[in-house]
Amino acid sequence: MSFDAASPIAYPGTYAPGTAWDLYNQLIAGIPEDVEVRDYCLGLNWSYVEADCGMGVAFTTRGGGKRAFKADLRGMKLRHVAELAKSWCFEEASLGVAALNAWYARRELLDPLGCEYDSNADRPADGERGGGPKDAFQAYRGEIAACDGANVVVVGHFPHVTDIAEYANLTVLERNCRDGLDTPDSACEFVLPQADFAFITGVTFINKTAPRLLALSRDALTAMVGPSVVMSPQLFDCGVHELAGSVVADPERVRFAVMNGAGPLFGEALTMASLKAK
Secondary structure, eight states: OOOOTTSSSOOTTSOSSSSTTHHHHHHHHTSOTTOBEEEEEEOSSEEEEEETTEEEEEEOOOOBSOOOOOSOOTTSBHHHHGGGGGOSBHHHHHHHHHHHHHHHSOHHHHGGGTOEEEOSSOOOSSSSOOOSTTOHHHHTHHHHHHSTTOEEEEESOOTTGGGGGGTSEEEEEESSOOSTTEEEGGGHHHHGGGOSEEEEETHHHHHTOHHHHHHHTTTSEEEEESTTSOOOGGGGGGTOOEEEEEEESOHHHHHHHHHHSSSOOBTTTEEEEEEEOO
């Protein structure tokens, strides 16, 4: 794979091998050079990028640096727009991760890998977790409960995540702590190496913590969870056991949900997807 430092969206210093940028560069390089972006939207809660190959979504993450790239992305190469995933402006990075999923989160690529889907359960419109058969938290409940005193670390305060405390030792790492069970995310260096199970939000691709968090959780059974998860088997080389993300089922419904800022996203617009390492 070749890394395109000559892209109109380029980040000097991120192309040298042997750095935390390797994961991003490899994912970007996996996108063919001839795929173009048709449409995109940086929405209130979610964002999408639609390209010749399909549509991808990501959670709209705010903060970081100031927005610098304000040109129209329509007509640009998808591979170039995916470079935004490396931006320290998290709004820009949200579009970059959505661009990655426009290529990777597609049934054409995932079906041959044995990906499983769940489109029947209703999904919450404002979180990174569902409740159906392909919900990673529910899927691993029996395995976790069978391990007496299992240490479970969840990166991101998902809806109903505190239920895990009923059958395991739970630590929820959250940048903006919400209640007594939340622990500041800077504690990752201390708790992830001790984890038996780790669930990591796909938003970590956007805020750039994913490479370090995956390194820290190497000894745990690790699942990446949520629509922002980049559905690429390259993540298995980083120690991930399962990608519990999504694929776009109905682009028109996704457009409405993103632009409306409050429309339903899961269930009809998105299909939950589960891809496990072989």
